[in-house]
Amino acid sequence: QVQLVESGGGSVQAGNSLKLSCKVSGLTFKSYAMAWFRQAPGKDREFVVAVTWNGEEAKYNEKYGESERSRFTISRDNPTNTASLQIDGLKPEDTAVYYCAAHWAPRGGIPIDYNYWGQGTQVTVSS
Numbered sequence: 001q002v003q004l005v006e007s008g009g010g011s012v013q014a015g016n017s018l019k020l021s022c023k024v025s026g027l028t029f030k031s032y033a034m035a036w037f038r039q040a041p042g043k044d045r046e047f048v049v050a051v052t053w054n055g056e057e058a059k060y061n062e063k064y065g066e067s068e069r070s071r072f073t074i075s076r077d078n079p080t081n082t083a084s085l086q087i088d089g090l091k092p093e094d095t096a097v098y099y100c101a102a103h104w105a106p107r108g109g110i111p112i113d114y115n116y117w118g119q120g121t122q123v124t125v126s127s
Contacts, residue, residue, distance in 0.1 A: 002024075004101070006020060006118045006119065006121035009122045013126055013127075015089060015090065017086065017087060019084055022036075022085075027116070029081040031053055035049065035050035035110075036048045040095060046061065048072055052108050052109065055076050071089050072085060090123075091125060092127045099117055099119075
């Protein structure tokens, strides 16, 4: 069956960095767009960033300004079926459960909806 397993979360102080990983199995990884979402306590789940199957195009949450976007770097390694999210300059408001998600998109493009999800990894940022 399809599995997406996130790792790399933890408790860190503001200003530090974290790299989250998502190991995928059970599907043809290189045919899927990958995305990261997050859900802060008491808030709705929020789209952060997504990447096309070949890693050539990334799309960020449109509400993020340039400085916010620059803190998040999405990447993928198709040979190892892994997607990653680097978060720099962590802020307390980044505290959330971070989820990776996959959607079939072998011809490129960034899907809006995603049909495969991981269980999430907790990121807690203290000031």
